[in-house]
Amino acid sequence: MKLQRVRAVALKETRHLLRDPGSLAMMVLMPVMLLFIFGYAIRLDVLEAPIGVFQEATDGVSGELTAHLDASRAFRVSARYDNRRALGDALQAGHIWAGIVIPHDFARELARGDARIQLLLDGVDANTARLLRNYARTMIGEYALRQGAARPPLVLEERVWFNEARESRYAILPGVIALVMAVMGALMTSLTIAREMELGNLVMLCTTPLSRTEFLCGKLAPYLLIGLLDVLVAAFVTTTLFDVPLRGSLLALVSVSTLFLLVVLMQGALISMVAGNQMLASQMAMVSTFLPALLLSGFVFAVQNMPRLLEYITYAVPARYYVTLCKAIFLKGVGPLLLWTEVVALVAVLLLLAIATVRRAARLGLLP
């Protein structure tokens, strides 16, 4: 391997990028855009959910309970109804996400120590329904304690570490960075070799003393730099605009990102050669990175909750390891040394991909 030839290819590749400002801008701006879309679109917590209340009696106690719910951050009493049917209709129409029915004898029963109220939930969005139920339970419990109910003999003292405010975007955004880098990395390089195959440049390259490792290294180098730039921009946006803390070191983030980028860039290069044309290659790169990184990386859906077979498949998804590393570096502040299994897994995937890519490159006609 001769560094001069690698440099010649890398310089040429950089010049292609500079000659095509549209694509270059896309490579730098797309991650930020995706970060915004995902950062705002994926919310797993509920804030000021609209609920409807039907008070069968207009006594002070019922009114107090309603005010207690309304005052919380989770709920907002958006409408009051004077019969059950109207409440049910509103739930069906989706005007409210949950309904609370306070019976006419609520005050008396509460004094007796045996009160009941009804919570009606819109189960179409099962996750939101579950969240609302948990919130409602907690708040009714608080209210009951305030009314002088006896403390239960056993109380769970909970402390949420690493994400004290239980903000879902804390958990999501580091994962979004992983998702975005997986897609961008593979997409960028998926076009590059296919383009040379389409335009016939390989005919010329094959008659020169250029070797396939020199060719691949030179091709990937500029994209690694762009990828790292993307990671830095994404980290900046995440920590400043979304207020997610970066508790680990930037160096740790850059190191694991370099490793992960090499994996996805290599994946893109392999796809590029297999596809042989830019159109097919970009589609293959999108599908093979986006879906696994979204669904099988543990980014939103915990790997541990998946069926066993699917869980095994996730071991082959490089984004899975990067998601874990990103979340840990951002929120837990631990370094890659503590999570060495993930690092080793990424190195292993990289080696396998590199071998496959160099082997496939033999068909290009370049020197070994």
Add this chain to the structure above:
Amino acid sequence: MRTEAGAGGAVPAISARAISRRFGRFVAVDVVDIAVARGEVFGLLGANGAGKTTTIRMLCGTLAPDGGSIEVGGVDMVRHARRARGRIGYVAQRWALYGDLSVRENLELQAGLYGLGAERARTRCRWALDYLELDAVAEARGDALPLGFQRRLALGCALLHEPDVLFLDEPTSGMDPLARQQLWDLIYELAESGIGILVTTHYMDEALFCDRLALMHAGRVVARGEPDALLAEPLEAPILELRAPRCDACREALARLPVVQEIVPGAGRLRIRLRPGTDVHAAIETVRATAAAHGALQASLREVAPTLEDVFVARLEQVAA
């Protein structure tokens, strides 16, 4: 230092011995020998599918032969591929450089790929820009250049590392006559500087410009030699030329004559290929009588010297027989 009996006793620029290549059951190249001496322009001719491209790909080292040996300047192409590739220059028929890079950038890339040192890269790029008259367009994008300039740039890129052999695949296809002539002048100059040049071409007039020729057909070399020597060989099938104002009128009648093998029409003339072994004098009388009977009274009819194309057609017929 190895020496061997090649052209003039020196190591030939390129020598391929008994190379073959199959694709599945199809034999693309069937035991072909090719040697190009330094300073020689060697023409490889043949129709599409005759095996020219496969041969050139093997000589360039981008396709491994199934059998036989290839040496470039004495270096084994298969065993020392990297060193051998450093000694050849290749100009593809299609534009294979980078359209979004400038002329200078394309040259710089090539210098890097061939591993030239910084100083040598600078002087060689300078040389290419001057010698090929590309200086004025040095900063222009490759895809903005006219065809002739693109070919010259490709030539410059292939010559940057001062190769022993230069491969030119259909170098003049699609060019206007003036640009073609200029390119051939350049080819001669390069050959005189001691490079061995292998050219493929479709044009018979260009074949005459070569020092030596090889005609390929169905994967084999069916004719080889210097153009003059090939033309001087007597043909089994003599050729007559009939010149008459309206000679088309008698064409069908002439074609029916038993002595006539084929008639090639031209402007105001017919080229008449007789059957092998025909007595020319008797045939001239028969043809003249038939032509006169069909209105071509003031016809001039004589035996003519064969062209290179005639020679090749005759060879191909021999092979087919």
